[in-house]
Amino acid sequence: MEEKRLVERSKNGDEEAFGVLVKKYKTKVFNLAYSFTRDRETADDLTQEVFIKVYYALEKFKFQSGFGTWLYRIAVNHFKDYLRKHAKERHVSIDSLGREPSLPEDEFKKKERIQDTADRKKLLYESLRSIPEKHQVILTLRDIQGHSYEEIAGILKLSAGTVDSRLHRARKMLRKKIAPFLSQEGGNHEM
Amino acid sequence: MKCKRVETFLSRSLDGLLTGQEKAALEEHLAACSPCRKKRDEYVFIAETLGDDDFPDINPYFWERLQPRLKESKKYAFWSEWKQWSLRAVPVSIIAVVSLVLGLALFLPQTGDELSQTGDLLLRNTLPLPETVTLLEAETGENKSMQLIFMAMEEKPDLRRYFP
Numbered sequence: 231m232e233e234k235r236l237v238e239r240s241k242n243g244d245e246e247a248f249g250v251l252v253k254k255y256k257t258k259v260f261n262l263a264y265s266f267t268r269d270r271e272t273a274d275d276l277t278q279e280v281f282i283k284v285y286y287a288l289e290k291f292k293f294q295s296g297f298g299t300w301l302y303r304i305a306v307n308h309f310k311d312y313l314r315k316h317a318k319e320r321h322v323s324i325d326s327l328g329r330e331p332s333l334p335e336d337e338f339k340k341k342e343r344i345q346d347t348a349d350r351k352k353l354l355y356e357s358l359r360s361i362p363e364k365h366q367v368i369l370t371l372r373d374i375q376g377h378s379y380e381e382i383a384g385i386l387k388l389s390a391g392t393v394d395s396r397l398h399r400a401r402k403m404l405r406k407k408i409a410p411f412l413s414q415e416g417g418n419h420e421m
Numbered sequence: 422m423k424c425k426r427v428e429t430f431l432s433r434s435l436d437g438l439l440t441g442q443e444k445a446a447l448e449e450h451l452a453a454c455s456p457c458r459k460k461r462d463e464y465v466f467i468a469e470t471l472g473d474d475d476f477p478d479i480n481p482y483f484w485e486r487l488q489p490r491l492k493e494s495k496k497y498a499f500w501s502e503w504k505q506w507s508l509r510a511v512p513v514s515i516i517a518v519v520s521l522v523l524g525l526a527l528f529l530p531q532t533g534d535e536l537s538q539t540g541d542l543l544l545r546n547t548l549p550l551p552e553t554v555t556l557l558e559a560e561t562g563e564n565k566s567m568q569l570i571f572m573a574m575e576e577k578p579d580l581r582r583y584f585p
Contacts, residue, residue, distance in 0.1 A: 245491065249484050260479040274480045278487050282494050354470050372436075373471040379436070398432040405463045412463060 237297050241288045248288075252281055255298065258375075259305050265374045266309045266366075268355060276312060280305045299384040306367060306385060313363055350412075357407040365400035372397055422450045427457045435468045538575070 233254075239247035259280055263273035284304055291300055358366055371377045371385065382393050422430075430447045433439055439447065451458050480486075536544060 245488070248491075249488075252484055252487060256483050257479055261476045264476050265474065270477045270480070274483075277479070277483070278490060281487055282490055285491055286494065351470055354467065358471075369471065373468055374474050376472070394433075394438075397436075398429055401432045401435075401464065401467060402428060404467055405460065408467070409463055412466065 233297055234293065237288070237291065237293075240285070241291070248285060251297070255301055256281070258298075259301070262302070262305055262370070262375055263309060265370045266313060272312075276309060280308050283308060295384055299381065302381075302385045303387070306371075310363060310367065313366070353411055354404075354408060357404055360407065361400065361403045364396065365403055368393065368396050369400045369404065373401075422446050424450075424454060424457055427451070427454070428460060431457075431461050431464045435464060538572075 233251070236247045236251050240251060256277060260273055260277045263276040263280070264270065267273050267276065280301075284301055287304065291297070295303075358369060361369075367386070368382065371382050372379075377385070379390050379393050382388070382397075383390050386393070388396070427447065427450050430439060430443060434444065434447065451461060
């Protein structure tokens with residue numbers, strides 16, 4: 231059935247139609263939630279909350295954008311709220327990665343340790359969490375979820391130019407965070 | 422091409438947004454600049470690692486678990502809407518009442534001054550003349566003048582002010 235018809239029926243309280251929409255979008259929303267939280271249970275819970283929010287907000291949806299874009303906008307805002315509420319508990323210092331806080335350690339040893347693939351991946355995600363929220367969001371949407379500039383502009387209600395400049399700033403910020411930990415000159419960054 | 426500009430190009434090249442000319446200029450610069458090559462490797466590392474993210478499967482029976490939550494939320498939807506409405510209504514009501522009071526205080530016409538003695542007599546349909554007659558019957562001319570002056574001042578207190 232056409233998506234618009236499903237949305238119309240859901241707006242009239244048809245749970246079956248809403249169930250079809252949920253089945254269509256649940257994995258995408260869950261993956262987005264997981265990208266932000268890196269925790270399966272939390273991502274699952276957040277995804278359920280997003281669909282509850284969407285169900286009760288349906289009457290406000292006027293088809294000014296695609297249903298998917300609107301759904302993503304609600305999801306991103308919900309995840310941003312979650313990130314704000316849990317900012318302190320989620321914050322992990324990059325310097326503390328795999329290191330006893332009281333033990334002095336020279337840069338060389340630290341760099342050597344994170345040659346390990348898993349550690350480097352962890353380092354990247356911790357660095358991603360440590361950059362400002364709006365940069366985290368845009369990198370997640372573009373580099374993890376693979377949305378196009380136009381889709382991101384629709385979800386975040388930004389111009390394509392702003393998406394471009396913010397994305398560039400976000401990548402630059404992330405690169406500067408991880409650069410000291412990656413291997414030197416012509417480094418071999420294979421995972 | 423300057424190294425600072427190269428960084429923008431490196432980021433945009435990840436999205437395939439460079440023109441052929443820009444791509445050639447970037448390659449030329451990278452061939453000669455070792456720090457920028459290092460940056461390129463770092464950007465590639467970021468893009469490849471983030472793009473290669475693996476997601477776990479969503480927990481089973483998602484819809485079956487969601488349905489009761491939707492019904493449960495429906496029960497609280499009315500109260501939640503009422504709560505939201507009342508939270509907005511309280512400050513709005515306070516602002517409305519304060520605005521109304523201020524508006525009344527500022528724009529309502531002020532009640533008139535008390536009537537002068539003469540006005541009061543006229544309102545009661547009594548001629549002020551008999552009062553004047555009493556004054557004019559005073560013994561001396563000086564007294565008459567003084568009483569007339571004091572009477573005038575009583576009726577119009579503004580006249581007491583000194584105007585240079």
